[in-house]
Structures are given as structure tokens and as C-alpha cells.
Amino acid sequence: MEWQMDKRRPICPQIEEQISAKIACGELLPGERLMSVREVAMGAGVNPNTVQKAFKMLEERGLIHSERSTGWFVSDRRTEAKRTVRALAEEKTALYLADMEMLALSREEIAGLIASYYEKKEMEEKAGKEGTTT
Structure with missing residues (x-):
């Protein structure tokens, strides 16, 4: 999985957003095992605790779940992921348009x-x- 990190923003929400987007678009399917916390941390160049926190946030939203000693898996909540991505897109659009209006x-x-x-x-x-x- 390729990670695109913006150094100007907190890392944890970026990991959460990118995984949510991959679930929403069907790149990550229900039942599919996610990379381990350590693998994501190494790939993204971030602290494993940050990844663990992002995974917990995704779990709280019902997008992923952990299976004891087996790892993290995508839940069957693609509709919720799409809603999350849509809300994020609307938020980013509003910020962009506000910046353009200031210009x-x-x-x-x-x-x-x-x-x-x-x-x-x-x-x-x-x-x-x-x-x-x-």
C-alpha cells in the first residue's frame, strides 16, 4: 500500500482517511486482512503508536475489526466508508473554496x-x- 503523507497535517487522521478511502472505493474488501501495524508504520515512515491509534479510530467507526492474534480485517461497512470519504471531500472542498474566495x-x-x-x-x-x- 502506498502512503501519501502531508507533513503539514497530523499523521493519524491521514492514515485513517486513506484506509477509509480504500475501503469506500473497493480497493480493500470486506474480510480482507490489513497490513500489520508495524508494516503500515514502516511503509508510511511513522510511529507504530500512531498507526495503532488510526486503526482504533477506524474500529470505533466499524470500518475494521481485529481478530485476536490474527490481525486487522475490513468490516462489511463500505457504505459508512463512502459517507466518511464524502464528508471529508466536502470539508476539503469548502476549505479550498474559502481560500479561493479570499483571493x-x-x-x-x-x-x-x-x-x-x-x-x-x-x-x-x-x-x-x-x-x-x-
């Missing part, structure tokens, strides 16, 4: 920035794929 950008300018971002991203992905096939 006095209009809706049209914001929409243009978003469209431009995705166009650039698609071109980079296309260039990356073409570079790997030659």
Missing part, C-alpha cells in the same frame, strides 16, 4: 483552475504512459 476569484475562475488542473494532469499521465511504452 477574490469568481466561480468561473475557480472552475477554470479546476479544469486546467485536470487537463494538465491528463497530459502528464498520457506522456507518462507513452514514455513507458517506448
Whole structure:
């Protein structure tokens, strides 16, 4: 599992968010065993206690559960994970839009920035794929 950590934000919620997103999109399926706390900590470059705390938060929300001496497993709560991801997306969108409004950008300018971002991203992905096939 690849981890994308933002050094400006607390690590624990980021781990929780990333696992929630993987459950919501079906990348992690009900009954699937998660990596161990130690494996996640090593992969993400964080303290195992931080990962344990994130796992406990996910367990409290019913997204994962532990089986004694076997490890952590994805629960059958994909709908809850989708709701969590949606709420997080709405929160991040509101923060982004507030920042754009502080810059006095209009809706049209914001929409243009978003469209431009995705166009650039698609071109980079296309260039990356073409570079790997030659």
C-alpha cells in the first residue's frame, strides 16, 4: 500500500482517511486482512503508536475489526466508508473554496483552475504512459 503523507497535517487522521478511502472505493474488501501495524508504520515512515491509534479510530467507526492474534480485517461497512470519504471531500472542498474566495476569484475562475488542473494532469499521465511504452 502506498502512503501519501502531508507533513503539514497530523499523521493519524491521514492514515485513517486513506484506509477509509480504500475501503469506500473497493480497493480493500470486506474480510480482507490489513497490513500489520508495524508494516503500515514502516511503509508510511511513522510511529507504530500512531498507526495503532488510526486503526482504533477506524474500529470505533466499524470500518475494521481485529481478530485476536490474527490481525486487522475490513468490516462489511463500505457504505459508512463512502459517507466518511464524502464528508471529508466536502470539508476539503469548502476549505479550498474559502481560500479561493479570499483571493477574490469568481466561480468561473475557480472552475477554470479546476479544469486546467485536470487537463494538465491528463497530459502528464498520457506522456507518462507513452514514455513507458517506448
